[in-house]
Amino acid sequence: MPETAPTPGRKPIRKAVFPVAGLGTRFLPATKAIPKELLPIVDRPLIQYAVDEAREAGIEQMIFVTGRGKTALVENFDIAFELEATMKERGKDLSVLDPTRFRPGDLITVRQQEPMGLGHAIWCARAIVGDEPFAILLPDELMWGKPGCMKQMVEAYNEVGGNLVSVLEVPHDQVSSYGVIDPGAASGALTEVKGLVEKPPVDQAPSNKIVSGRYILQPEVMKTLETQGKGAGGEIQLTDAMAKMIGNQPFHAVTFEGKRYDCGSKTGFVEATLALALERDDMGAEVRAIAERLLAE
Known part of the structure; x- marks a missing residue:
């Protein structure tokens, strides 16, 4: 999809919400003291991949919806004076830390005091989102492609506006x-969305196109979430709120051209680590040899 600018009068996507309040219990004991989002895929924390994806799409302000025990997640993007001073003194290259830097004011955090679901987590960011359309990135879903998933979605938004979800x-x-x-x-990668269903039985599913952790939504979704009742799993579901917007605003799905790794599961996390390591020029051949040796044993 060629790069486009927003239609005149259409607000650009400047803000992104990252729901990162979860406890990461599937990865215990590794996540007892370290947020799951800081666990590394090769040599970058999982959250860094989502932040880099948002930056590539031109997003300026990142909003982390955090919970208790997540201070290290924010500190990861702060300036580490002692570390940098030591590295500089030893002649080390500091550019490796560049992706962890934000301009003052470009990283904002809010608290989700209770684990009431994804929809509730997004609603917690309502005051910061204000009256602007915004993106949502679920860091557990590592979307790997060139261009990145959110950039593909922003290009689609610039074309059709409204609300969008990524699908696979x-x-x-x-x-x-x-x-x-x-x-x-x-039409091409774009599909009109007539409805959304959260975790339907196999025989009742309207398609096999799943929502894959990336969204661009209009600010009106916050008003819907404010009075949204509990849905599947006894939680406030974002899917339910989005479904109510269909028919009132344009709603499309963007089929992502790339790969998705479910890093919310242990096997998906290992798969992502192996796949991305194999792509690296500095280690791919060695990792492939190790994998082949292990498989042969």
């Missing part, structure tokens, strides 16, 4: 684990 096709027997779209007319 999965085998039909897996749809009950995800939010699924009811698709309408399609």
Whole structure:
């Protein structure tokens, strides 16, 4: 999709919300003292991949919705004076830390005091989002592609506006684990969204196109979330709030051209680490040799 500018009068996507309040219990004991989002995929924390993706898409302000025990997540993006002074004194290259730097005011945090669901986490950022359209990136979903998933979505937003979700096709027997779209007319990577269903039974799923952790939403979703009741799992579901916006505003899905790694699971985390290591010029050949040796044993 060629790079485009927003249609005149359409607000650009400047802000992104990162829901990072979860406890990461699936990764205990590794996450007892370290936020899951700081666990490394090769040599970069998981959260860094999502932040870099947002930056590539032109997003300026990152909003972290955090919880108790997540201070290290914010400190990761602060200036480490002692570390940098020591590295400088020893002649080390400081550019490796550049991705962890924000301009003052470009990183904002809010607290989600209770684990009431993804929709509630997004609603916690309402005052910062204000009256602007905004992006949402779920760091557990490592979306790997060139250009990145959010950049692909921003390009689509500049074309059609409204609300967008990223989607991927999965085998039909897996749809009950995800939010699924009811698709309408399609044109290239864009598909009209006629409805959204959270974790439908396999025989009732309207498609095999799953929502894959990236969103661009209009600010009106915050008003819907304010009175949103509990849905699947006894939590306030973002999917339910988005479904209510369909028909009132344009709503499309963008089929992501790239790969998705579910880093919310241990196997997905290992898969992402191996896949990204294999792509690296500085280590890919060595990692491939190690993998082949292990498989042969």
